[in-house]
Amino acid sequence: MFEPTPAETTTFTATFDSSEIKTEPASPSSQTFFFFDTPVDETKPKRASHKRKPASSSVSPSSPGSPSDSPNSDSPPSAPAAHIPRPPNAFILFRSSFIRAGAVPARVEPSHASLSAIAGLTWAALPPAEKAAWHRRAKEEREKHRERFPGYAFRPRNRTTSTSSNNNSDGVGGTDGEGDSGGTSSSGGGGVQEKPKRRQREVPPADRPRNAHIASLLLTGLAGAALDEAIARFDQERRERGEGGVEVRFGVVETPEGRVKAAADACERATSPAVRRGAKEKAGSVKEPKTPRRRKASSVRSPSSSSSSPASPASPTMELTTNDLPPFAFDFDLESFPPSPVDQHNTAFDWPYGSGVPSSPFDGFDTVPSSPFNSYPPSPALSHASASSSRSISTSASWEDLSLSLAMPSLPLSPLRTSPLSACSSMSSLSSISSDMELGCGLGAMGAMPVDLSSMSCMGMYDAGVDGLLPPYDLDLGLGCGMGMDAYLTSYVEETQTQAEGLVAW
DNA sequence: GCGAATGAAAA
DNA sequence: TTTTCATTCGC
Numbered sequence A: 001m002f003e004p005t006p007a008e009t010t011t012f013t014a015t016f017d018s019s020e021i022k023t024e025p026a027s028p029s030s031q032t033f034f035f036f037d038t039p040v041d042e043t044k045p046k047r048a049s050h051k052r053k054p055a056s057s058s059v060s061p062s063s064p065g066s067p068s069d070s071p072n073s074d075s076p077p078s079a080p081a082a083h084i085p086r087p088p089n090a091f092i093l094f095r096s097s098f099i100r101a102g103a104v105p106a107r108v109e110p111s112h113a114s115l116s117a118i119a120g121l122t123w124a125a126l127p128p129a130e131k132a133a134w135h136r137r138a139k140e141e142r143e144k145h146r147e148r149f150p151g152y153a154f155r156p157r158n159r160t161t162s163t164s165s166n167n168n169s170d171g172v173g174g175t176d177g178e179g180d181s182g183g184t185s186s187s188g189g190g191g192v193q194e195k196p197k198r199r200q201r202e203v204p205p206a207d208r209p210r211n212a213h214i215a216s217l218l219l220t221g222l223a224g225a226a227l228d229e230a231i232a233r234f235d236q237e238r239r240e241r242g243e244g245g246v247e248v249r250f251g252v253v254e255t256p257e258g259r260v261k262a263a264a265d266a267c268e269r270a271t272s273p274a275v276r277r278g279a280k281e282k283a284g285s286v287k288e289p290k291t292p293r294r295r296k297a298s299s300v301r302s303p304s305s306s307s308s309s310p311a312s313p314a315s316p317t318m319e320l321t322t323n324d325l326p327p328f329a330f331d332f333d334l335e336s337f338p339p340s341p342v343d344q345h346n347t348a349f350d351w352p353y354g355s356g357v358p359s360s361p362f363d364g365f366d367t368v369p370s371s372p373f374n375s376y377p378p379s380p381a382l383s384h385a386s387a388s389s390s391r392s393i394s395t396s397a398s399w400e401d402l403s404l405s406l407a408m409p410s411l412p413l414s415p416l417r418t419s420p421l422s423a424c425s426s427m428s429s430l431s432s433i434s435s436d437m438e439l440g441c442g443l444g445a446m447g448a449m450p451v452d453l454s455s456m457s458c459m460g461m462y463d464a465g466v467d468g469l470l471p472p473y474d475l476d477l478g479l480g481c482g483m484g485m486d487a488y489l490t491s492y493v494e495e496t497q498t499q500a501e502g503l504v505a506w
Numbered sequence B: 001g002c003g004a005a006t007g008a009a010a011a
Numbered sequence C: 001t002t003t004t005c006a007t008t009c010g011c
Helices: A090-100 A112-124 A130-150 A163-165 A169-182 A208-220 A224-240 A254-271 A303-308 A380-385 A399-407 A419-425 A430-437 A455-456 A485-502
Strands: none
Touching: A090 A130, A112 A208, A130 A399, A208 A485
């Protein structure tokens, strides 16, 4: 089913095999709403990967799988030892699936950089159960990788010391040890290649608000033509307001300056004075000397780490943080969505929203999602998410609207819970949550719900630093739709816990 | 080769 | 703690 195409034979994504999809947990009520499996279109030849060259980290395991076992079985027998790629992690798997599923059509967003950003946002908002499935799969991949390449050890190459590293190349090669046993890598041995030091982002990602908007649309279930339309409207409205951003897309050359300006402008607009971050974090301010390479979006780290980290480990040049993201509205009923293919062993899974299908996102669902959210008046800002209303989906929300919504007062926050959005801000600490709350961004704030999610601690990503976590539905923004969600959340959490019990601990 | 994202793993 | 690299592919 997921048979790799020749071009794929060097990748591990190719190892996905429907037959290997776990036949487990499959809790009867497995609720998954955002699961992209990899409906690989084998008829579509894949382009050669541009993936980074193995550097010197290629590894010929001491007792590798036989060459035929190697992913590069195509390579000539006399070929130098093949690079063994690392096993993909959960997000990489998710991203691949996300892309393959065409969740965001190329006509909407052709840039894979942006797609990655969107995937990242989506990932951050993924329900724990969904993430669990991906983590489980990643774990399987790791295990398979281990079996295949028993001698493999990840040997990252030190690129930071560009010249010295070359001088140090013996050391590098040494550490690569097994990897260079074939003396294969171009940089191996005497092949001094000035390795550029690790790149650092010099420009902010293009049109972050737009990416966030797309993610939020996806999370509301939009797909196909509806998604196109919604995004087109979004773009159009921004244009009408003279708010660029979209102009940098669709083939238009993006110069760093242009992107900086576009993103800065977007940031400026998106961040109203009321929600602007503290003065210490001025947009476009200093570049951090040691750039925190990225924010930790979904990983909830230990309290210690979070306490030591700044409130916004944003990009070095732009202070656009995920705190600035629009809210995601989960305005649908999980039960209306198809079950996870992983749990269902569904080999021919298409992502629930009918990727690429020019139809309503709700096609395939008998009933328009009827979540408890529907009982509440949708936020004007989230009108695009008003899946409950009808099949005609208003997508009038703008980044500014969403920003406005961010400024709305929030309800008391339960310290027990955090949300993907707060995770986006890389925080698990209460202080950061407070920060989020100041921004009005994020934590849905229903009254304290005595939900003890400690049983989900088996999910490594939600570590002990957090007393518990919320399913992503906790993203109301004080829009008046929060309180009544308790029951819904409780039931969800209970179900999730049930599911979690079946998960292998990571 | 870079960019985007997150996460595993090594340094 | 920091860095690399796993994925993708247009530029």
